[in-house]
Structure formats: C-alpha cells, structure tokens
Amino acid sequence: MTKNFTEGDSTLLKQKLCEICAQSWKTKGYKLTSIASLTYEVGISTESFYRLYKTKEELFLEVLSMMQNQLKEQWNSIVQTNSGIEGFKIAMKWLFEEYVKHPTLYNFNNPDYHLFLNKLPKDEIESLRKNDKNFFDEVLERSNLNLRIPKEKAYGILSTLLYSAAMKNDLVYNKCDIFNFLLESSIYQIFTISSSLANKNANKEPWCQLA
Structure with missing residues (x-):
C-alpha cells in the first residue's frame, strides 16, 4: 500500500530530491541522472516520485x-x-x-x-x-x-x-x-x-x- 504524504512530508522530500538532483546534475549531467538513482538516495519508490513530480524535467526545472x-x-x-x-x-x-x-x-x-x-x-x-x-x-x-x-x-x-x-x-x-x-x-x-x-x-x- 502506498503511503500518503502529508504536506510536510512532500516539502521535505522535494527538498531532498532537489539537493541530490543538483549534485548529480553537476557531476553526471542530465541524461545520467536517473529517477531510479534519485529515489534510491532519498529512500522512496518511483511511484512516490511521480506523486511529487509529473516528470523528470519538472524536477530539473525546480x-x-x-x-x-x-x-x-x-x-x-x-x-x-x-x-x-x-x-x-x-x-x-x-x-x-x-x-x-x-x-x-x-x-x-x-x-x-x-x-x-x-x-x-x-x-x-x-x-x-x-x-x-x-x-x-x-x-x-x-x-x-x-x-x-x-x-x-x-x-x-x-x-x-x-x-x-x-x-x-x-x-x-x-x-x-x-x-x-x-x-x-x-x-x-x-x-x-x-x-x-x-x-x-x-x-x-x-x-x-x-x-
């Protein structure tokens, strides 16, 4: 069963994803920064990621x-x-x-x-x-x-x-x-x-x- 995020959970998870994505983007680039690697670092599922962002690009824009x-x-x-x-x-x-x-x-x-x-x-x-x-x-x-x-x-x-x-x-x-x-x-x-x-x-x- 998928866990429901509170507003506070969503804010914190987005912050963590942005920080990890920024570091990965700097070292690996856009193409090699995968959703799977980001969610692994944060400790959430891919399904949970798509409850926070519609696309990978939406995260990168943020x-x-x-x-x-x-x-x-x-x-x-x-x-x-x-x-x-x-x-x-x-x-x-x-x-x-x-x-x-x-x-x-x-x-x-x-x-x-x-x-x-x-x-x-x-x-x-x-x-x-x-x-x-x-x-x-x-x-x-x-x-x-x-x-x-x-x-x-x-x-x-x-x-x-x-x-x-x-x-x-x-x-x-x-x-x-x-x-x-x-x-x-x-x-x-x-x-x-x-x-x-x-x-x-x-x-x-x-x-x-x-x-």
Whole structure:
C-alpha cells in the first residue's frame, strides 16, 4: 500500500530530491541522472516520485530555480561586501569559476543540456531565457552601477564573457586568463567610472585561480 504524504512530508522530500538532483546534475549531467538513482538516495519508490513530480524535467526545472536563487544570494553577498565596480568584477569572476567547475549544469551549449531542453515545451524554454535576463537585471540593480551603453548590449557582452567558461582546456592560454583579460578590457566601457580609478585598477596584478 502506498503511503500518503502529508504536506510536510512532500516539502521535505522535494527538498531532498532537489539537493541530490543538483549534485548529480553537476557531476553526471542530465541524461545520467536517473529517477531510479534519485529515489534510491532519498529512500522512496518511483511511484512516490511521480506523486511529487509529473516528470523528470519538472524536477530539473525546480533545481534550476533553486540554483539560480543560490547564485543570486552569493552574488548579493559579494557586492555587499565589495562595493562598486570592484565588487562587480569579483562577483563576475566568482560566477565564471562556478561555470567552469560545473559545466554539466551551466554549459548551455553542451549536448547533454540540449537533450534536457528538447524535453521541454517552448513556453518553458522561453521562461528559462527570461529568468536568465531577469538575473542580469537584478544583479545589475544590486551592484548600483551606471551603464554607459544600452542594457541589452551590456547583457550580451557579459553573457559572452561567462560563456567562455565552456571553452576547451587544451588552449595555449588558460581560459581563466582569457576571461580576466576580456573582463578587464571591457568593464570600463560598460560602466561609468572615473578615469583615475580605471587607470589604478588597470595596473593590478592579473587574477586567475583556475588551472
């Protein structure tokens, strides 16, 4: 006989499934993260899973929302501790590291991620794109910086910088070095800042923590 879940049971089980799914997605990818493995880790049956989520993709969408909220919280923490354009740069470098460390979750151009997207209806895909844009709008507002170029152009430039995390590792130059160079080269053309501060920051030692 199938156990009836209370509202509290459902909330707790969903939380556990999301946490385990996020870890599996980061290490194995979407395709190799099976419902059977997730339910085994949580200690519930497959039948119970489908009482919580209609599809595997519904769970993954919830995980994406959870991860995005965590990224926002960490970003906000960084810019609150480090104000101005330096805080924005530190936050960008941290986000780039996250993309590099977890390509199966953040590399939107890999075949595994496309397999996930192909399972989604068009309105869900459009919702993901809007959420990505809204994330930029929110972090920009939190950073309290003034743009010197149109917002859409700034979004395109910064997104392109972050997507460089998907570059192969067998390049002549470390992709972290490339990202840092491009960020330092473009940041003062994106945001309004005094020329004296820009010159001061341009002389800083290059940042790179990734191999």
